[in-house]
Amino acid sequence: MLKKKIAVIGPGMMAEAMIAGLLRKKLADPKNLIASGPRAERGEELNKKYAIRSTTDNSSAVQDADVVVLSVKPQRLTEVMKGLKGIRPDALVLSIIAGATIKKLGAGLKHKAIVRSMPNTPGQIGEGITVWCASKEVTEEQQAMTRDILGALGEEVFVEDESYLDMATALSGSGPAYVFLFTEALIDAGVHMGFPRRIAEQLVLQTIKGSASFYEGASRHPATLRNQVTSPGGTSAEALYYLEKAGFRTAISRAVWAAYQRSLELGKEKPGHIPDVNEQE
Numbered sequence: 001m002l003k004k005k006i007a008v009i010g011p012g013m014m015a016e017a018m019i020a021g022l023l024r025k026k027l028a029d030p031k032n033l034i035a036s037g038p039r040a041e042r043g044e045e046l047n048k049k050y051a052i053r054s055t056t057d058n059s060s061a062v063q064d065a066d067v068v069v070l071s072v073k074p075q076r077l078t079e080v081m082k083g084l085k086g087i088r089p090d091a092l093v094l095s096i097i098a099g100a101t102i103k104k105l106g107a108g109l110k111h112k113a114i115v116r117s118m119p120n121t122p123g124q125i126g127e128g129i130t131v132w133c134a135s136k137e138v139t140e141e142q143q144a145m146t147r148d149i150l151g152a153l154g155e156e157v158f159v160e161d162e163s164y165l166d167m168a169t170a171l172s173g174s175g176p177a178y179v180f181l182f183t184e185a186l187i188d189a190g191v192h193m194g195f196p197r198r199i200a201e202q203l204v205l206q207t208i209k210g211s212a213s214f215y216e217g218a219s220r221h222p223a224t225l226r227n228q229v230t231s232p233g234g235t236s237a238e239a240l241y242y243l244e245k246a247g248f249r250t251a252i253s254r255a256v257w258a259a260y261q262r263s264l265e266l267g268k269e270k271p272g273h274i275p276d277v278n279e280q281e
Helices: 013-024 040-050 058-062 074-082 102-109 121-125 140-151 163-173 175-193 197-218 222-228 235-245 248-266
Strands: 006-009 033-036 053-055 067-070 092-095 114-118 128-134 154-158
Touching: 006 013, 006 058, 013 033, 013 040, 013 121, 013 140, 033 040, 033 058, 040 053, 053 058, 067 140, 074 102, 092 102, 092 140, 102 114, 114 140, 114 163, 121 128, 128 140, 128 163, 140 154, 163 175, 163 248, 175 197, 175 248, 197 222, 235 248
Parallel strands: 006 033, 006 067, 033 053, 067 092, 092 114, 128 154
Antiparallel strands: 114 128
16 A cells, blocks of 8 residues: 555545545555545645645546545535546445546546445544445456545445435435534533533543443444433433424434435536525535
């Protein structure tokens, strides 16, 4: 991996997390990493931070690359692909773009060896999870490279069925947003009762971290663990009654389904389409 040249097209936060992870795990040499995007100042920032190269010319960035990482906004993909010339036939194209199918990427880039993946934001601290699938032209060596690159973000899960990628986008890709909203709501409830915000934040954060760790170690169904902390006629039972009455489960299920449908839509959008204010990514 240290000898592989990696070009990152679209150096946003997730791309930076990937760069940082590769360097932290000594899987890439800074001189073999290049980031390309429309803002020269962003490239300079990454150069100072990680000693990698940068450019605003996508075509020059990919010419000698063994791996081309695509991390642009879904709405810009068609335009970016038109300007991507010179990808080596034996290079691996690794996409982390929501909704962008292998078929769409292959047609737009006129390239065959493509991996489609969906990471999530905890990857920025090496605690993410990425679901990925590959076109049949991706070699075993390229699959191994993919595991190394995505492993820099945390855990990785390979699937053979590409339809799982849109599901993963809705569940784990967007999942941190649901967790943050729930966290915010719990903190605000604590403040509403009278806790200072800093104490409410501490209580909620440790409760969520501890509950996740406990669940991971218990190897039992979450319903079993929930029942263990729900005494008949107690405070938890009362709170859960109101959550169920308010349609908590249904709201979560519908939200994830809406995100899944949106991911499917992103893969079908016409060039230049910009979502209106009511559309969510």
